[in-house]
Amino acid sequence: MKHLILIIASLCFSFLFYQQSIGLNLSLFSIISIGILWWHNKPQFKNQTTIIYASIYLITAILVFIHATALAIFTNIFSFFTLIGCVSSNKNSIYVQWINGFYSVIAGYFHRKFDNKDTPEQTILKKDIDILHWAKLVGIPLVFIIIFILLYKNGNPIFEDVITKINFNFINLQWSLMTVLGYFLLNNISQPATIEPATTLDLNTANLLIERKNTSEEKNKKDNQLGTTLLAFLNVLIVFYSITDLMYLLTNTVDSANHLSMQVHNGINALIASIVIAILTILFFFRSDLNFYKKNKTIKNLAYLWIGLNIILILLISIKNYQYVSAFGFTYKRLGVFAYLLLTFFGLITTFIKVFKIKNLWYLFRVNTQIAFAICILSATINWDYSITEFNINNAKVLDITYLIHLKGNNSTLLKTYAQQYKLSEPINTQINQKWTTHNQNLSLMNWQEYSLENFTNTTKGYH
Numbered sequence: 001m002k003h004l005i006l007i008i009a010s011l012c013f014s015f016l017f018y019q020q021s022i023g024l025n026l027s028l029f030s031i032i033s034i035g036i037l038w039w040h041n042k043p044q045f046k047n048q049t050t051i052i053y054a055s056i057y058l059i060t061a062i063l064v065f066i067h068a069t070a071l072a073i074f075t076n077i078f079s080f081f082t083l084i085g086c087v088s089s090n091k092n093s094i095y096v097q098w099i100n101g102f103y104s105v106i107a108g109y110f111h112r113k114f115d116n117k118d119t120p121e122q123t124i125l126k127k128d129i130d131i132l133h134w135a136k137l138v139g140i141p142l143v144f145i146i147i148f149i150l151l152y153k154n155g156n157p158i159f160e161d162v163i164t165k166i167n168f169n170f171i172n173l174q175w176s177l178m179t180v181l182g183y184f185l186l187n188n189i190s191q192p193a194t195i196e197p198a199t200t201l202d203l204n205t206a207n208l209l210i211e212r213k214n215t216s217e218e219k220n221k222k223d224n225q226l227g228t229t230l231l232a233f234l235n236v237l238i239v240f241y242s243i244t245d246l247m248y249l250l251t252n253t254v255d256s257a258n259h260l261s262m263q264v265h266n267g268i269n270a271l272i273a274s275i276v277i278a279i280l281t282i283l284f285f286f287r288s289d290l291n292f293y294k295k296n297k298t299i300k301n302l303a304y305l306w307i308g309l310n311i312i313l314i315l316l317i318s319i320k321n322y323q324y325v326s327a328f329g330f331t332y333k334r335l336g337v338f339a340y341l342l343l344t345f346f347g348l349i350t351t352f353i354k355v356f357k358i359k360n361l362w363y364l365f366r367v368n369t370q371i372a373f374a375i376c377i378l379s380a381t382i383n384w385d386y387s388i389t390e391f392n393i394n395n396a397k398v399l400d401i402t403y404l405i406h407l408k409g410n411n412s413t414l415l416k417t418y419a420q421q422y423k424l425s426e427p428i429n430t431q432i433n434q435k436w437t438t439h440n441q442n443l444s445l446m447n448w449q450e451y452s453l454e455n456f457t458n459t460t461k462g463y464h
Contacts, residue, residue, distance in 0.1 A: 006186050009036055013182025016449050018175050022064060022073055023450035030061035033080065033189065040190040041087050049090045053083045060380060067383035067410065068452040075380040078373065081105070088192035089199055093366040094373060096202045100194050108188030207363035211292045220293040227285040231302035234281070238274065238309045245316050271310075271317050275344050278310050279351055283361065291358045300355060307352050314341050314348075329396030330388040331403060339375070346371045389414045405431050409439035410454060 009032050016025035034054050038045050045051065060076040084104050085097025092100070103111070153160040282303050290296055321337045350367050353359060389404050389411035401424070404415060416436045419429055443455055 009186050010179050010183035014175055014178040018178045020447055020449040023452050024065050025449040027061040027065045030058050036186050036190055037087055044087045047090050050086050053086045057083045063380050066453045072380040075376050084189050084192045088194045092202050095369045103195050104189055104192040108193050111193035205362050207359050209291055209358050209360045215289045220289050223290050224293055224296055224299055227299045231306055235305050242312055271313055275310055278306055282351055286355050303355050307348050310348055314345055327397050329392030385411050393418050401428055405435055412436040412439040
């Protein structure tokens with residue numbers, strides 16, 4: 001029964017994806033994938049974490065249907081790996097689940113084949129359904145039939161004429177290979193595998209630092225003195241830098257995009273260097289015994305101050321980038337700056353928790369990968385091409401219409417409306433009209449497997 005389900009699912013896989021672009025088919029495949037995983041791993045789906053990741057995977061697939069952005073597709077793929085990894089071991093860190101999920105997709109069947117740890121239920125199933133026997137039962141007669149057809153064809157002109165008239169064009173080799181690929185993929189993920197010893201190591205590694213029995217009081221004292229001195233000077237330096245940066249923001253007016261761009265990029269470069277030094281410095285001094293040193297209160301307070309000042313630095317760079325966006329609109333690079341600032345902010349917060357709660361490096365890696373994944377999912381809920389176009393048209397003081405034209409086609413209706421409301425140059429009008437026409441033609445030529453929400457909501461005259 002399980003093999004029959006996989007075969008039916010693999011046929012659906014080919015039907016959905018063969019010579020089709022990504023759209024509605026990804027949502028339908030997500031439902032099939034979750035169904036296959038549930039059928040083969042029912043106990044794991046009683047776990048709340050597995051249900052949450054299955055829901056996230058389905059939601060990201062729906063997001064692909066809604067606005068079909070590359071980010072939504074990327075997020076759906078990572079959610080796919082996460083769900084499979086969670087089914088294989090739901091208590092692991094998310095990055096280990098990614099590794100296990102990817103490994104299962106690529107080599108799940110071979111892992112099970114060469115892993116002798118079969119459950120009694122799997123052993124009975126293998127006895128009940130002898131795949132090799134069925135392959136022989138179908139394959140051997142088929143080979144002999146082909147051989148004898150070739151022999152008989154040469155011995156009887158009428159038989160040869162009948163065989164020649166049989167049209168085998170209905171057999172599509174590429175479609176068949178796609179079906180085999182679908183079966184291979186779904187069979188691999190049906191019973192996800194785990195990579196050892198990475199999985200067990202992650203499960204057995206806690207987030208808290210443990211005080212060693214034999215610690216050197218003298219070494220702790222010297223590390224404390226060095227760290228206190230270094231962090232004190234670094235705090236003074238960043239205070240001076242932040243004050244001068246704030247004075248610059250309050251007393252200067254931006255005259256050009258290039259000038260403001262240079263200021264933002266220079267600020268980002270300074271921030272990168274500052275944050276990297278801050279985190280590495282803190283991790284170096286609080287990597288082990290100094291966390292438990294009785295006289296570490298001063299260095300801890302300086303570390304907290306250093307983290308806080310870096311957060312202020314993030315705020316100043318955010319203001320600069322916001323000024324840049326207000327004047328010249330959004331671009332993906334300017335969005336990337338905000339994304340980096342957000343990730344950096346969370347990195348500093350988790351570093352604070354690491355010092356305050358005496359956590360280890362594993363904690364930082366686990367928490368920050370989860371945060372990055374969550375931000376990626378939230379970002380995928382937004383159609384950025386459309387949103388950038390809408391914001392820039394309505395808010396940018398200097399509109400770069402050429403940049404908007406080169407974004408994805410789903411902003412073509414906005415550009416078309418803008419061109420009808422304002423007098424634009426002939427070349428710009430031509431580009432917008434061409435983009436709008438091409439986009440609507442592409443929508444009308446899509447097969448149902450490729451549909452996105454826009455196929456149902458587009459009311460452009462002449463579209464259907």
